[in-house]
Amino acid sequence: GAGVSQTPSNKVTEKGKYVELRCDPISGHTALYWYRQSLGQGPEFLIYFQGTGAADDSGLPNDRFFAVRPEGSVSTLKIQRTERGDSAVYLCASSLTRDREGNGYTFGSGTRLTVV
């Protein structure tokens, strides 16, 4: 497709469950980013992939959060033992290489995760 696709668009899960959120970047974009946006706040950086490797995962809040990008395209954000505080919109973005000027970042519409 022409844009960044994130699935599902909405996810409701029970506290303690495991969830996976998927991101399909724009074809050919080697850089991929995950952000998290809590209600009323701006997005916060979680992790950045260059190709298959996580170049910077410093934004992941704790070891319950993990992300993979095994073939350098689709990425999955995985959250174990979900907590109510994990409820947020999870945004994915992609860009060509590292896109030094940052105007090539394309964001998806996000996955709204609700932990009940």
Added chain:
Amino acid sequence: DAKTTQPPSMDCAEGRAANLPCNHSTISGNEYVYWYRQIHSQGPQYIIHGLKNNETNEMASLIITEDRKSSTLILPHATLRDTAVYYCIVRPHQGAGSYQLTFGKGTKLSVIP
């Protein structure tokens, strides 16, 4: 933490210019000023960026003060579709943090018919 300060909200009449201010008094010499916007239920969208010169594109104009401690995003003829949260971000093009966008809370612009 975001290095920018923006008013939490602004109103603008449809068809008029919207002028959104941003303070970034601690900006470093290698940091650019970026503007993104986020329409309800969508991801952020790039608008414009600049270093020290004023910039204009098909969406907006960016005016940066000579001391670079503040800037203004101008939407010349606001439409209802411009209603969104506008984020001002400072970001280096190289080195640590160059790929991260550090968002603050932004300015919620409401365009009024």
